[in-house]
Amino acid sequence: MLDPWFLWIESSAFSTWVTESPSLFAFPGILAAHTIGLGLLAGLNAALDLRLLGVARDIPTHAFTRFLPVMWLGLWVNVLSGIVLLLAYPTKALTNPVFYLKLALIAVALVILRSILRRTATPVPAPGVVKVLAVASLVSWVGAITAGRLLAYTCTRLTVDLAC
Amino acid sequence: MVQFQVWLEAALRSFRQVAALMGQEWSWPIAESVHFVGLTLLFGSIVAWDLRLLGVARQVPIAAFHRLVPFAVMGFAINAASGTFFLMTHPDQYVYNPAFHLKVLCLILAGANVVLFYLTLFRRVKRLGPGAQGPALARLSGAISLALWTIVIVAGRMITFYRPTVCRPGEALGFLASCIVR
Numbered sequence: 001m002l003d004p005w006f007l008w009i010e011s012s013a014f015s016t017w018v019t020e021s022p023s024l025f026a027f028p029g030i031l032a033a034h035t036i037g038l039g040l041l042a043g044l045n046a047a048l049d050l051r052l053l054g055v056a057r058d059i060p061t062h063a064f065t066r067f068l069p070v071m072w073l074g075l076w077v078n079v080l081s082g083i084v085l086l087l088a089y090p091t092k093a094l095t096n097p098v099f100y101l102k103l104a105l106i107a108v109a110l111v112i113l114r115s116i117l118r119r120t121a122t123p124v125p126a127p128g129v130v131k132v133l134a135v136a137s138l139v140s141w142v143g144a145i146t147a148g149r150l151l152a153y154t155c156t157r158l159t160v161d162l163a164c
Numbered sequence: 165m166v167q168f169q170v171w172l173e174a175a176l177r178s179f180r181q182v183a184a185l186m187g188q189e190w191s192w193p194i195a196e197s198v199h200f201v202g203l204t205l206l207f208g209s210i211v212a213w214d215l216r217l218l219g220v221a222r223q224v225p226i227a228a229f230h231r232l233v234p235f236a237v238m239g240f241a242i243n244a245a246s247g248t249f250f251l252m253t254h255p256d257q258y259v260y261n262p263a264f265h266l267k268v269l270c271l272i273l274a275g276a277n278v279v280l281f282y283l284t285l286f287r288r289v290k291r292l293g294p295g296a297q298g299p300a301l302a303r304l305s306g307a308i309s310l311a312l313w314t315i316v317i318v319a320g321r322m323i324t325f326y327r328p329t330v331c332r333p334g335e336a337l338g339f340l341a342s343c344i345v346r
Binding site: 024028031032035036038039040042043044045046047050055056057058059060063064066067070141142145146148149150152153 | 193196197200201203204205206207208209211212215220221223224225227228229231232235314317318320321322325
């Protein structure tokens with residue numbers, strides 16, 4: 001049903017450049033940027049979660065707000081590189097249920113992050129519920145990363161007329 | 165160098181049980197996922213530590229941030245183990261791969277940077293209290309670390325685009341491919 005749309009995107013000049021250009025700044029570079037963004041956002045979020053679980057207690061939780069610009073940088077790099085990867089292979093992603101699972105897990109992780117930030121933004125001790133949120137955050141990031149990695153193995157169609 | 169590569173490939177190939185395990189249907193994808201989770205743990209803890217060295221969140225004593233370093237070590241251990249499994253399963257895809265060479269070079273340099281830091285700067289740096297800026301060399305060490313680990317990730321991601329093929333006589337080497345001398 002969506003095949004004409006997928007075909008239209010896949011045959012656009014931009015998608016063709018991303019998938020077929022031998023330049024390292026095309027597909028390989030975008031994939032690398034997506035991995036760096038993942039490391040910055042999920043990595044620093046994991047450090048924050050570990051702190052909330054009792055590691056490195058001497059770091060005041062609100063000190064992590066200093067790293068927020070780096071985490072938002074990671075998020076935006078990945079939103080943009082993710083959109084480019086989606087435009088490059090729309091059929092591959094959008095016909096795979098695991099892709100929607102990945103997006104849902106990222107959404108959950110971001111909502112949890114927002115909730116954690118609201119509860120830890122002030123120097124007062126964070127309530128016990130943040131430990132539950134920290135565990136949920138770690139679980140959703142591990143899930144999102146795993147789902148993302150499995151996209152390469154669970155796709156059924158690479159493009160409109162090619163199987164995975 | 166080629167002789168060393170041939171020897172290393174054979175040595176890695178001798179771990180047949182690992183290759184058999186990794187050949188099971190979902191082993192490779194699961195090991196890759198583990199490798200990415202390890203990457204996140206390692207990179208996140210290292211970035212937080214390096215940024216503090218560079219002066220971010222400097223109202224926090226640096227010793228407090230040092231408690232994150234064991235998690236970087238844990239992430240590294242996870243990735244050294246899962247990475248070794250990849251190598252033992254398809255050694256030729258790594259041993260002759262220029263992207264993998266760059267990754268290993270940066271890993272060695274990052275390791276040397278860590279050793280030098282602990283031998284020369286750590287004693288002074290760990291006493292830094294709230295608001296204290298580290299010595300210029302400590303900031304340089306942090307910046308080098310950030311750059312090297314970023315290249316490690318990028319080069320690792322490039323491995324699949326530089327997969328070697330077997331050299332055939334007279335074959336022009338492709339832009340992305342190096343080839344294996346037999």
